[in-house]
Amino acid sequence: MKIFSSWNKLNFMKKEAIWGYLFIMPWIIGFLGLRLGPMIASFFLSFTEYAIISPPKFVGLANYIKMFTSDPAFRDAIRVTLTYAIFAVPVGLSLSLMIAMLLNQKVPGVTVWRTIYYLPSVVSGVAVSMLWVWIFHSQFGLINVGLHAIGIQGPAWLGDPSWALPALIIMSFWSIGGGMVINLAGLQGIPTELYEAASIDGANAWWRFWSVTIPMLSPVLFFNLVMGVIDTFQYFTNAFVMTAGGPGRSTMFYNLYLYQNAFRYYKMGYASALAWVMFLIILVLTLLIFKSSPYWVYYEGFRKR
Amino acid sequence: MDQKKLSRRDFLRLAALATGGMALAQCTPQQTATKQSEATAGPKELTKEEITLRMWHWDSFLGDGYKAVAEKFTQKYPNIKVAIEMTAYGEYSQKVAASIAGGTPPDVAGTIAEHFTNMAGQGQLVELMPYIEATKFDINDFHKGNLSQNSWGGKLLAIPYSADGMWWFYNVDEFKKQGLKTPYEYWKEGNWTWDTAMQLAKQLTSGEGVTKNFGYGGMGTGNYFEVLPAIVANGGSGLFDEKYTACQLTDPKAQAYYEWGYEMRQYAPGPEEQATSNPQSGRVMQWFDWSPMGPIYKPNYPFTFSYAPPPAPPSTKKFVYCGDAPAFGILKGVKHPDESWAYITWINTPESVETIFDITGQEPPRMSVAQDPGLWQRNTKYPDSSIGLELTKHRFKEGFYNTPKVSNFVEMWQAHNEEISLVWVDKQPLKDALNKVNDRINALLKEATVDQDRLYWTSS
Numbered sequence: 001m002k003i004f005s006s007w008n009k010l011n012f013m014k015k016e017a018i019w020g021y022l023f024i025m026p027w028i029i030g031f032l033g034l035r036l037g038p039m040i041a042s043f044f045l046s047f048t049e050y051a052i053i054s055p056p057k058f059v060g061l062a063n064y065i066k067m068f069t070s071d072p073a074f075r076d077a078i079r080v081t082l083t084y085a086i087f088a089v090p091v092g093l094s095l096s097l098m099i100a101m102l103l104n105q106k107v108p109g110v111t112v113w114r115t116i117y118y119l120p121s122v123v124s125g126v127a128v129s130m131l132w133v134w135i136f137h138s139q140f141g142l143i144n145v146g147l148h149a150i151g152i153q154g155p156a157w158l159g160d161p162s163w164a165l166p167a168l169i170i171m172s173f174w175s176i177g178g179g180m181v182i183n184l185a186g187l188q189g190i191p192t193e194l195y196e197a198a199s200i201d202g203a204n205a206w207w208r209f210w211s212v213t214i215p216m217l218s219p220v221l222f223f224n225l226v227m228g229v230i231d232t233f234q235y236f237t238n239a240f241v242m243t244a245g246g247p248g249r250s251t252m253f254y255n256l257y258l259y260q261n262a263f264r265y266y267k268m269g270y271a272s273a274l275a276w277v278m279f280l281i282i283l284v285l286t287l288l289i290f291k292s293s294p295y296w297v298y299y300e301g302f303r304k305r
Numbered sequence: 306m307d308q309k310k311l312s313r314r315d316f317l318r319l320a321a322l323a324t325g326g327m328a329l330a331q332c333t334p335q336q337t338a339t340k341q342s343e344a345t346a347g348p349k350e351l352t353k354e355e356i357t358l359r360m361w362h363w364d365s366f367l368g369d370g371y372k373a374v375a376e377k378f379t380q381k382y383p384n385i386k387v388a389i390e391m392t393a394y395g396e397y398s399q400k401v402a403a404s405i406a407g408g409t410p411p412d413v414a415g416t417i418a419e420h421f422t423n424m425a426g427q428g429q430l431v432e433l434m435p436y437i438e439a440t441k442f443d444i445n446d447f448h449k450g451n452l453s454q455n456s457w458g459g460k461l462l463a464i465p466y467s468a469d470g471m472w473w474f475y476n477v478d479e480f481k482k483q484g485l486k487t488p489y490e491y492w493k494e495g496n497w498t499w500d501t502a503m504q505l506a507k508q509l510t511s512g513e514g515v516t517k518n519f520g521y522g523g524m525g526t527g528n529y530f531e532v533l534p535a536i537v538a539n540g541g542s543g544l545f546d547e548k549y550t551a552c553q554l555t556d557p558k559a560q561a562y563y564e565w566g567y568e569m570r571q572y573a574p575g576p577e578e579q580a581t582s583n584p585q586s587g588r589v590m591q592w593f594d595w596s597p598m599g600p601i602y603k604p605n606y607p608f609t610f611s612y613a614p615p616p617a618p619p620s621t622k623k624f625v626y627c628g629d630a631p632a633f634g635i636l637k638g639v640k641h642p643d644e645s646w647a648y649i650t651w652i653n654t655p656e657s658v659e660t661i662f663d664i665t666g667q668e669p670p671r672m673s674v675a676q677d678p679g680l681w682q683r684n685t686k687y688p689d690s691s692i693g694l695e696l697t698k699h700r701f702k703e704g705f706y707n708t709p710k711v712s713n714f715v716e717m718w719q720a721h722n723e724e725i726s727l728v729w730v731d732k733q734p735l736k737d738a739l740n741k742v743n744d745r746i747n748a749l750l751k752e753a754t755v756d757q758d759r760l761y762w763t764s765s
Contacts, residue, residue, distance in 0.1 A: 052403070054428065
């Protein structure tokens, strides 16, 4: 048959390539149908008024203009999300590194501790949010009961617009286990000879940390930083369950505001525009991080300036 | 002859081909549901095909009642089955929207307040008057206020399945224990006002910490957005002016209820306390809720309770009942609109609404049935069913204050909650919050599609 004779004329490399594409075809179809297709659709919908149950109506740049000129809720959502990112990401990275360094010691029972610290990051979702609602309870919550024991009157946390966002930032440290495990793997990949050489040269613990650990771990830190920034802009579940964006708009995260526009107000066009602006913000931040990486990320055998 | 064995590499290639083939097969376009033309009404014979009508709703406590009625419908029309599907209220609207967008709307769609405004405003509900006229459906047995809530642009788009309203529930045991006159008694003597309710709340509040009793359940930031206009109307004003050109929350009369609610806070559980200090705990002595909640409370509450109308403002002494008139409608694009109508009329026959009331306690939408003493006498689901009858008659007489039919009312509600929630935690003065809410609602009103029908209907 013609197809078989054509196949037989192909060289080995081409045949292997074709088989390769066939193997990944299910993923490609899924990506095109479930990711790229909806992304392209949302791009076009961002220029429309679309209420789902009626056809989209083209409005040009009206959604984008409204977003930047007459939507204070959009500005609040950006402010809340950036505030969260500025505190949660660096503190989370630092804590996960600190815990990883502690768990990198050769002490009996360290594997138990590693499990304990990692467990919270695999327990997620609504159940955890409900748990933390109780931990933050102003009268009976663990935190305020503890503060009361040392003579401090705890705030209303989730009921106080000044403290609701800090409460969610504190809650974010519960799931540093994921970053901790990655840091731990990175720490264990640092050659011990480097520490020995530094010790011989007279470096104390701090200088060994600053001159050996940080540079050698910098690719891992870079990865955690990029993922942390992306995760921050996609923050949703905890705010949705615990505060619904309140009190006031003190915890109205960007993703939550997008969700409200799409699924409560049926403003799919505006929500699509919000989604694309979020994509651009994340893209710009990620590019900035990548641009800065040659100055602080050390790759063995490769340095790009 | 040597048989050629299948090598591992060949097996993997065949498996990849098969997987890729299956994945591609899923991409073939599905047969789209036949687009139905706009439903044409008329006394047509129902289909003889075997069909299943899908009825969607959100209140699972009504399930048994509707199943009983559906079974009788199928006994009459053996080829037509009814599948009742319940979805949690918070997800109902999205599910319906997705079904409309996907071309598979339910045959009979429950609708209320925000759902109705969305569906009707987007032109997704079939006009029912041609059906009513063709089948001589007795629409005059339904309260005009409830019908108005389910109309858009002068067209009736859904038939109410309930004429319920909000009641003022109270813990009878605690009132007796303290020797206090009940809200019902105050109402009968013509003295049931906000001031009386606050006095009672003060007297009924006692204790501290985990054993504190609260004289009032509170509205918080308002759990029921449908009742906001009625709340505002309580003061003698309205959320909007008659022409829907402006919000009126800066009117002192409109602010009166909020000022009362703000004072009542001291007798009510705070936002965090509401999880443990709810009426079921027995520590909340008076609270607002919808009348059909009575039968749900009765088996679950460890105390005797009863009910009265919501208190009237002292300035007007006029009682205002919130009404949201939940209903059933027919969405455009359904496959069997005539059968959908047949089912809607079936569940609204006097016999069916009585059956549903007997099983679930859901108040009938038909005035003749809802005000039938015999219906309430034999009902064991409500405590004090004679009072239930009295309140129903009172409500039909006083009228309903409906949820405004404004396309972005959900956004307005969100704006309201954002500002008022700060008042409730003392982070913003009440007047400032109401001014901000007023401005935000006015801005949203400019973008809204509005149905100008009357909001308030008195008498039948």
